[in-house]
Amino acid sequence: xxxxxPAERLEAQVGGRLREIARGAKIKGFRPxxxxxxxxxxxxxxxxxxxxxxxxxxEGFRDAVRDQSLQIAGNPSIEPVEGAEDLAxxxxxxxxxxxxxxxxxxxxxxxxxxxxxxxxxxTMIENLRQQRRSWNPVERxxxxxxxxxxxxxxxxxxERVPAxxxxxxxxxxxxxxxFPAIETALAGLKAGEEKQVEVEFPADWRMPAFAGKKVDxxxxxxxxxxxxxxxxxxxxxxxxxxxxxxxxxFRADIRTNLERELKGALMTRLRREVGEQLIAxxxxxxxxxxLVENEARDMARQTIEQARRQGRQIGEVPADAHLGxxxxxxxxxxxxxxxxxxxxxxxxxxxxxxVNETLRLIASTYEEPQQVIELYRNDAQLMNSLQARVMExxxxxxxxxxxxxxEQALSFAEAIRQ
Numbered sequence: 260x261x262x263x264x265p266a267e268r269l270e271a272q273v274g275g276r277l278r279e280i281a282r283g284a285k286i287k288g289f290r291p292x293x294x295x296x297x298x299x300x301x302x303x304x305x306x307x308x309x310x311x312x313x314x315x316x317x318e319g320f321r322d323a324v325r326d327q328s329l330q331i332a333g334n335p336s337i338e339p340v341e342g343a344e345d346l347a348x349x350x351x352x353x354x355x356x357x358x359x360x361x362x363x364x365x366x367x368x369x370x371x372x373x374x375x376x377x378x379x380x381x382t383m384i385e386n387l388r389q390q391r392r393s394w395n396p397v398e399r400x401x402x403x404x405x406x407x408x409x410x411x412x413x414x415x416x417x418e419r420v421p422a423x424x425x426x427x428x429x430x431x432x433x434x435x436x437x438f439p440a441i442e443t444a445l446a447g448l449k450a451g452e453e454k455q456v457e458v459e460f461p462a463d464w465r466m467p468a469f470a471g472k473k474v475d476x477x478x479x480x481x482x483x484x485x486x487x488x489x490x491x492x493x494x495x496x497x498x499x500x501x502x503x504x505x506x507x508x509f510r511a512d513i514r515t516n517l518e519r520e521l522k523g524a525l526m527t528r529l530r531r532e533v534g535e536q537l538i539a540x541x542x543x544x545x546x547x548x549x550l551v552e553n554e555a556r557d558m559a560r561q562t563i564e565q566a567r568r569q570g571r572q573i574g575e576v577p578a579d580a581h582l583g584x585x586x587x588x589x590x591x592x593x594x595x596x597x598x599x600x601x602x603x604x605x606x607x608x609x610x611x612x613x614v615n616e617t618l619r620l621i622a623s624t625y626e627e628p629q630q631v632i633e634l635y636r637n638d639a640q641l642m643n644s645l646q647a648r649v650m651e652x653x654x655x656x657x658x659x660x661x662x663x664x665x666e667q668a669l670s671f672a673e674a675i676r677q
Contacts, residue, residue, distance in 0.1 A: 261350075263345050263347045268315070269346065273304070276311065277299050277300060277307055280303050319348075331354055332353045332354060332547045333353055335351060338351075353549055355600060361604070363601070363662050365540070367663045368663070368665075373525065374671070375518050379517055380514055380517065384509075388489055392486040393486075395484055395485055395487050397485050398450065400449050401447065402432065404433055405483055405485050408428075408481040409427070410427050411476060411477060412424070412477050413474050413476045414475040415468050427481075438458060440458045450480055452480055453478060454477075454479075455477050457475055458473070459472075516623055520620075521671060528674070529656070530652070530655050533658050537594050544593070550592050554591055556584075558588055558591075559580045559581040562584075598651055601657070602654050609650050610653060613649050614645060617648070618645060
């Protein structure tokens with residue numbers, strides 16, 4: 260699409276903005292309000308012109324799209340027309356495909372249900388006790404649940420790791436913090452006892468010296484300690500923010516938090532259920548290729564970043580790494596576009612109360628919930644992302660309510676297991 264902007268309007272807005280700046284500008288060598296227009300233009304002209312032009316481009320493109328009754332997909336690429344006398348631009352963009360009549364009543368959705376039981380609260384309290392456990396040294400052999408302070412050194416062919424001395428660390432047996440074969444070998448050792456075990460590491464192991472090799476690992480248990488769990492008394496309860504130390508209030512607070520978590524988990528399941536139904540119903544509709552490619556590139560980038568955070572060795576990433584994510588990206592784009600079309604056609608509006616509720620749910624998972632809420636409130640990008648998520652959930656609910664659906668009951672543990 261080619262469209263143009265009125266040059267006189269651009270200059271008028273730039274001039275007005277520069278005059279506003281001049282009234283309050285503080286520049287060394289000039290009194291406030293007395294800075295020459297030429298100095299203001301030199302100092303701020305380029306930035307002001309770029310900001311105003313960007314806003315006018317967005318507005319001009321938006322007006323042109325509306326005049327042509329187009330539904331665009333993704334962000335446009337806008338470039339100036341070479342050699343044009345006026346402010347002419349060419350916008351290249353993709354449009355939302357024609358989905359025809361979106362009949363959600365034909366969909367068949369499984370809607371999962373679950374409740375928080377007293378046993379789930381008991382389990383959470385036990386988890387909290389585990390988090391606050393202390394350790395007592397023991398002379399017996401190490402068993403699952405014990406903390407073992409260990410010294411290790413390994414021989415991989417001609418290479419010794421470390422080259423001299425030993426590496427020291429502590430692991431809780433059963434936690435999975437160490438390589439499984441090493442953790443298994445530690446079980447049964449008493450403090451002071453040693454063992455050598457041959458371990459075969461996977462090809463993508465985070466330490467290149469061990470990756471894909473059989474390694475002789477030498478272990479020495481320096482200290483074995485058993486866990487001591489705190490009593491669920493008033494002091495323990497107060498440490499979790501219940502000022503009264505009352506056990507019933509403690510359980511009530513835990514129930515509230517678990518119900519929030521459960522609500523989020525059930526929505527995730529419902530989103531997946533509805534998404535799968537939409538993908539099956541509209542599998543033949545061609546998706547905007549650039550939008551799919553961008554989504555695939557984002558997915559590849561996120562996967563690589565996550566692997567690196569986990570300590571996995573990532574070599575040079577090929578330029579076409581995103582191609583392996585194309586099909587999954589196409590499905591994501593399809594669901595996103597249909598959800599947007601359903602919202603537009605049925606004039607669904609964002610519910611502010613639901614935004615606040617979702618924000619409280621997110622914040623409740625942090626130690627300082629109010630700080631998280633303020634962070635979102637003061638960050639436009641975070642709030643836009645949150646609002647987009649809530650709007651999607653509203654549309655998913657709207658679709659599920661009108662689709663044919665069956666209910667399937669789950670336990671709390673089953674429901675939150677993704």
